[in-house]
Amino acid sequence: MPELPEVEVVRRGLERWVAGRTVTEVEVLHPRAVRRHPAGGADFASRLKGQRFEVARRRGKYLWLPLADTGTSVLGHLGMSGQLLVQPEDAADEKHLRIRIRFDDATGTELRFVDQRTFGGLSLHDQTPDGLPDVIAHIARDPLDPEFDEAAFHRALRLRRTTVKRALLDQSLISGVGNIYADEALWRSRLHYDRPTATLTRPRSAELLGHARDVMNEALAVGGTSFDSLYVNVNGESGYFDRSLDAYGREDEPCRRCGTPMRRRPWMNRSSYFCPRCQRPPRPSA
DNA sequence: AGATCGCCCTGCTTGC
DNA sequence: TGCAAGCAGGGCGATC
Numbered sequence: 001m002p003e004l005p006e007v008e009v010v011r012r013g014l015e016r017w018v019a020g021r022t023v024t025e026v027e028v029l030h031p032r033a034v035r036r037h038p039a040g041g042a043d044f045a046s047r048l049k050g051q052r053f054e055v056a057r058r059r060g061k062y063l064w065l066p067l068a069d070t071g072t073s074v075l076g077h078l079g080m081s082g083q084l085l086v087q088p089e090d091a092a093d094e095k096h097l098r099i100r101i102r103f104d105d106a107t108g109t110e111l112r113f114v115d116q117r118t119f120g121g122l123s124l125h126d127q128t129p130d131g132l133p134d135v136i137a138h139i140a141r142d143p144l145d146p147e148f149d150e151a152a153f154h155r156a157l158r159l160r161r162t163t164v165k166r167a168l169l170d171q172s173l174i175s176g177v178g179n180i181y182a183d184e185a186l187w188r189s190r191l192h193y194d195r196p197t198a199t200l201t202r203p204r205s206a207e208l209l210g211h212a213r214d215v216m217n218e219a220l221a222v223g224g225t226s227f228d229s230l231y232v233n234v235n236g237e238s239g240y241f242d243r244s245l246d247a248y249g250r251e252d253e254p255c256r257r258c259g260t261p262m263r264r265r266p267w268m269n270r271s272s273y274f275c276p277r278c279q280r281p282p283r284p285s286a
Numbered sequence: 287a288g289a290t291c292g293c294c295c296t297g298c299t300t301g302c
Numbered sequence: 303t304g305c306a307a308g309c310a311g312g313g314c315g316a317t318c
Contacts, residue, residue, distance in 0.1 A: 032295080061312075080311055081296085096296090117295050119312065162289070171313075179311065268291080270311060 004176035033098035060175025079119025142176035
């Protein structure tokens, strides 16, 4: 389940191993992996051939590789289980290999997109004047972006008629926060997931944002979170989160602050983990 | 137009 | 032991 820190680890891997290389051959092995490329796999492959990758960029959980001198980029999202691997050309195909990209150099390695659950994919898009693939122009900056607009974020929280966890997962307000880190940031902030955003004072929302940023930076420092073998970084090494999570996945385990058993609640076809004592539900509004 | 919710997919886990 | 249901979940798009 790659979240923002894992995607950033992958971006760095791409920067190191793929930037500057020129594509000679593209194989699309599963149509779902290019479903965001409306013209289809053959078009994706032919348009990519001969192009040179520039340094990978990222916003939230999206990453993209600009193609030199074209005004276009290969946009990627890892979804639930996607991996971008730089592998020796003669390495056996992974079971869930979806896309293979070969290069014109003599390094003997190729780029592979591997994805078990096929929520992720690659596609080719024009760039906006900001250098963003046009289809993600609506995605907000993420908390690790130096240009993240904190004041605008706080204003939006006050104006929205929604609850705090929904807002954290709303990619048009703040990007890169998934279910896991949302629960972590809320636990650290002692906020219940159903708290209406309009009731958050500026200091409270600033604290929440700070915790979201801290969780991500800590995960980044150890190479990204990973609970299972699904997440592997660009070189095939598993990331890990040594200091285990405080909230997510800890149902019935003692809260690390107060010892109260943590709870899990079904929430939007997902789960929310929280401490019933530290994170009190909001009073029903009249 | 903001808010909500169903759907896409596969494999592991759980329960009968 | 085997099968089916449950669960994981980001983001898109339909709907109200």
